Structure formats: structure tokens, C-alpha cells
Amino acid sequence: MMTPTTEAELAEAIGAATSPLRIKGGGTRVMPGAGEGLSTRGLSGISLYEPGALTVVAGAGTPLAEVEAALEAEGQMLPFEPGVMRGLLGTHGEPTIGGAVACNASGPRRVQLGACRDFLIGLRFVDGAGRVLKNGGRVMKNVTGYDLVKLLCGSYGTLGVISEVAFKVLPKPETTATLIWRGGTFAEDLQVMTEALCSPFGVTGAARGHDGDVLIRVEGMAGSVAYRSAQLRLLAGRAAARIETDASANDALWRDIRDVTCFAGQPGRIWRTSVKPSDMPAIAALPHRHMVDWGGGLIWTLTEENIDLRAQITAPGHSTLLRGCGAPLFHPEPPPIAALSAGLRAKFDPRGILNPGLMG
């Protein structure tokens, strides 16, 4: 395993490579493929944090926990709520901020505030030819040139190895409340989540846990949270069973959704499916175990090892196979899109050495 400690060393390692490299951040995700390991863990540390400008810049190998702790100390947060997948995926290691970017990892707040890609404002990376490149910057409004920041976010190391990332951050809400309904059918529960998200009350989480409880989260200043909780109490003709207002209980509730702890340690394949929320009940009716986030837009499914969930879904959208083998990790793309993606990979990684074959 190569572990460069500077961007120049990273560029040298990639430039000198003559065979495939397997790019590794914290190692909490399962990434099939062969090749010499190349870790970003040596590129660690926060290089700039300006709370008044809502901006943080860090080396790709910086532990996510380190970034979150620094933000916490100033009452701020990474808005996209990236998860920690090691429990679900049975891995070890420490998630890194660069790894979150490479996977566009986004948790429950994605439904309202946006994904990792929406808060990533700049990055530096080394392409497959060993060139050190940058795109975006450290300001939150920037349309100077093409937005390669978005393209690299979620590219799983196949377009370049990310060395540094810059984010827009947000104030951490001072108060959180979660309204909890006892589960009904998936269609009834979708209705609760939809009414919540169509309300003007700034819902920042709308999920249905594996136990069937529907969770609706509101965050902000204390008076506002109390007001909005009261306004949201009755949805789709059903009253919330209770409202959780304890801070650490709320953290635990949403950590379970974010990290999909309900499927941890369970055998089988784990699928992450993104669809139009109204298509959720039909998918949740398939005879597997499901957990729903993003108001119905995200479905986590645990199937037996031999099941190809994609073959059972007709709705537009996509499924990623997070755990399990025998099927492609990423949703197959229609030919014109696959051709563009392959063309881009060939430009960014002309020798085909960065996680080859991982995305297509």
C-alpha cells in the first residue's frame, strides 16, 4: 500500500505507476478490484476553516470525525450528513472526508439541504496521467469554467485521486425535534412524509425506519422548532404518536437511518435505490426488507444473495449494490450515457489505471 504524504508524492506515485491502482480512503466501503493499493490517508489535516465564511478546506485523507469535530466547536456542520458504513458493510477503518466525496455520500438531510456534491465547492486532484489539477475554489458561488467538482464527486476514484476538498458548511441547528408515527402501509407512510415535505415547515428528515416508524425531523431555533412540531403533528389524517425532543435521542434516531444500522450484521445483498418518491410503495412491496429515507426517494433493501433487485424494479431511477457480489456495483447506464462516461474516463485516466472496471 502506497501512502503519499504530499500532493507531489501522490502525483509522482500515479505518474510512475505502470499497473492498476486501487484507491483507498478510510476503507469503510467495499470496493472490488485488483491492483496496488494507494491510500489518501497521508493527505490529512484541515488547512483552512473560516466560520464567518461558512468554508472549510481539508486534505482528502482527513478523518471525517476530525472535520466534524472542528465544525462542531464553532457550532457548524457538514450539511449533507455523511454516513459511517463500516457497521452495515462489516468493514473497519475510519471514514475520510475525501472518501465521502469520492462516493458522494449523503445522509437524511439530502432530501432538503442537498447532497455532498451540492456542498462541495472546490477540489484538487491528480489525474491518471499524474497531473495535479484543481477545479472550483473556496467560495460558494463560482461558475468559472466547467464544474468538474460535481463530476469528480461520486466518481469513486476513477477520474482522479482527490487530494484536497473545500466545502460550504452551515450553522448547526440549536434544537432538533422528531415527530414519530407508528407505521402504516408504505403508501400511507409515504403520504405522511409527502405532506411534511410539501409543507412550509422546513423538514430536514423524512424517513421510515425498518421497524415501520415514520420519522419527521425539524431543526432550528427553539421557538421555531416548537412551532413547527405543533404544525406538523397531524399529517395525512394521522396524529404523531410522540415527539422526541431529547438531543442525544435524536442523534441516535437519525444515526440509525443514516448508517442503516438495521441491516448491519444481516446476511444478504444491500441495495441503495434512488427513485421518484411516489414509486417507493411499489418497490417496498417486493418481498425483501426495506428501509426508506429522503421522503420515499431513497430505499435501502436487504435481499438474499441471489436476488437481482434491479430486474424487479420497473420505475425510473437507479440501484447501487453496496454489499454483495455477482452483480455490477453500479446501475447499468443506457448506451449513449455509458459512451460519454467511458469517454470521460479515457480522458481523465488515459492509461486506465485508476480503479479500472469499477464504474464500467
Place this chain on the structure above:
Amino acid sequence: MDMPTPKAEIIAKKARVIGLLESVLPKEAVIHHEAELRAYECDALTAYKCPPLAAVLPATTAQVSDVLKICHQEGVPVVPRGAGTSLAGGALPTADCVILGVAKMNEVLETDYPNRIIRVQTGRTNLSVTGAVEEDGFFYAPDPSSQLACAIAGNIAMNSGGAHCLKYGVTTNNLLGVTMVLMDGTVMEIGGAYMDAPGLDLLGVICGSEGQLGVVTEATLRILPKPEGARPVLMGFDDNETAGACVADIIKAGVLPVAIEFMDRPCIRATEAFAQAGYPDCEALLIVEVEGSEAEIDEQLEVILKVAATHNPVELRQSKSADESARIWLGRKSAFGAMGQINDYICLDGTIPVSNLPMVLGRMNEISAQFGLDVANVFHAGDGNLHPLILFDANKPGDLETCEAMGAEILKLCVEAGGCLTGEHGVGVEKRDLMLHQFSPEDLDIQMAVKDVFDPAWLLNPAKVFPLTVSAARRAA
């Protein structure tokens, strides 16, 4: 500002190209008479003009595909055009190009409230997207100042922002899917009514690619429930530095206003003379707006006013009614018109880290003195997106050139301060030749490599974004 020499062999076959275009479009959708082409010779960057070879106004995605196939086969450059409101010259033609306007494609195709999306043809104006859903309590968040006129097609091409993007993000954060036609006529669907990409985020790079990767004909946009209410507060300060510090402290205090707008004295005076909004005569003025129910607004404003009070404001004006809110916004909203009344001006669009605001405003005054032209500032302070207006006299020989040179200095200053050349207007031709101040040749090469994949012949809007010397080899190939 240079443009590539138009290709004589293309101009020579104008009749043939028009014949081919008329074979796939209704005759009235192909514009080629000199007088009619004047309407397409520039966009809102009116300093530069050039009539195109022809302009076409297709009505369907299939027609767009037919047009592009013909131009591809004939080697004719195509410049896509939304509503022509670009301040960066994004839709500036060359004499050998076909302008492809999407103005006839302005239908709402689908409104879906439970899934909080709207699908539109991209010729539809920004404001009329909100217009289609507001009676039902929804809105489309990106709100560029030109929203009455500008088209979604141009918003996507430039990744447009607006006053409220501190909270709601810019176009790319509110775009879920597109129907796009490649230069060779291939029609493709990217994304849809679901979130995030299954593989590489192509949508992310298409948005903001200034019409150089494909022609977007339909878009799936995220719509949001309208907040219960909104209310601004106006603050006046003795100097820019204090106002800048106040912005940072408001953000640090943990409240996130939907907008923080900044005006400096030259701008305050001009708008006051024009709109009589009753602004205080001070060095710097902030308008801070928050959203929510009445009680929620009070709760947030209490924090904001407490922060403001520590910066010794010369004025703190809370709105107590819709009328008062409108008056607070009146001056800000008429700022550009007011400046236009007293002077010709060019509007810059650099972004800087908010923390460097006082330094940049100070340096800007020095540059202003050096070049002998006045500059007025009105901008989105929360996200550091500056809009310096440089005042000049279009009738005075050499003034425009001085003004452009001064603009370039200010934009370089933005980059040096840790920011960028353009926050929401786009590069177009206006900032094209400054790109090497922000990017290395390799940084630009990898961007151009993206265009190589989408448009290998470099026929789509080829003379924009990248300095001509940097893109020369690719355009010639």
C-alpha cells in the same frame, strides 16, 4: 476582445445550409434575412455585436436534433441561445454560425407536487416556472435578477444564481434531470425525477457548461413549498469594513438568512435619487432577510439585531408591514436601473471569501483612483458574490477600453483574494481571456477534454469560456 475569423467556406454555402434547415423546419422558423438577423447579433453584453449566418427557432426536441445533425454534417458552428440576457456574451454569434434559439419551446410538460418537481421546456422564463406553481404554494428557488426575461436554458448553461441562493443554492442544486441533444443529433435523458446520478454526475458538468456540451431542451426542476413569510431588516454603517464584519458575525451567530445584500455609498446615493426608497446616507448598507412564520422571523431577527448592534450601526430599520418590506427592497431592486440612468456601466461578477471583503473593497477604491473611473458596489454579501459597477461614458473615445481594463484588474484582485472571476454570470467572451489568471493550462486542458468527449468537432459555442489561444488547436482540428 477577439473572435475567431469566420470560415469563408461556410459563409459561401449559406444558401445550401439554409435550404437544408428549411427542409426540417417550418420556413418561418429559419431566419436568414439581414434585417431580421439583427435581433440575434448580441445578447445583454451589447458592447459586442455580430450577425450570425442564420438563426433557427425549433419547436421540438426532434427539430433541435435535426438542426444539429445538419450543422454537424456541414461543419457549421452552433451558438445556443436562451432569452439572450447573458451579461457575459454567452450567446454572442460569429458570422459563420447558426444561432439555435429555444424561445418557442416554453411549455410546462408536467407538474408533480407530491414529488415536488416540475418538468418544462427550457425556453420557458425563470419567473414563469414559479408562476406555474405559486398559486399552489410552491416556487422555483434560483432567482437571477433577470428572472422576468431569462430562460431556463440559459440558467442551466450558466448555472445561474440569484439573491436567495445563500439558503437555496443555485441552478445546479435545483436541477434533477435534462433532455439534451448532442452536436451530432443524439437525444439523451440524463437524470430525472429522482436524486443523484447512478454513475458519473454528467448533469453536474452539463450545468454551467455554457452551451458547449449539448443543447438542453427539457429540464426537471426541484420546486419547494413557499415559506410562510419573509421580512427584511435594513442596517446602515459608517464604513465598509464594519458592514463586512457584521456579515461574518451574523453568519457565525448560527442563523442563516435567505439573503444578505450589500450596497456602498455611490450605489446608495444613485438609487436614492432614482427610487427614493428612504435609505440612510451612509457608507454601507445591508439588507438582511429571514423567512418563516411571524414568530419565527422575530426569533431570528432578535439574534441578527443583537449582532448588528455590536457594530454601531448608524441605522437599524425593521420592517413592520409588507409595504415597509417592499420599500426596503425597492432601492436594492432598482439599483441597476438607477445606475443606468446616470451612467453607462459594466457589471462585474467576481466572488471573494467573505472574510476578505474589507480588503477587496479597499483595493477596489485604489484601482478606481488609478484608472479614473468610479465604481459602485451592490452585491450578495452572504456568499461573497460581488457586483462592482464601473461607470463610464460610452460616447467618450477610449472610455470603454479603460473600463474593461479596470474590470480585468478588479477580477484579478478577486482571484488573488482567494475567489473567482465569475460567481453567477458565466465566462462567455467577457471573462474568457482572464481564465489563465485563475487556472493553469493543465486545469483548462482537462476542462476542454470534457468538451472533446461531448463535442469532438468543437462546433458548439466554440469561441467561449477558453482563451482562443488555448483552444486554437482543438477548434482547428
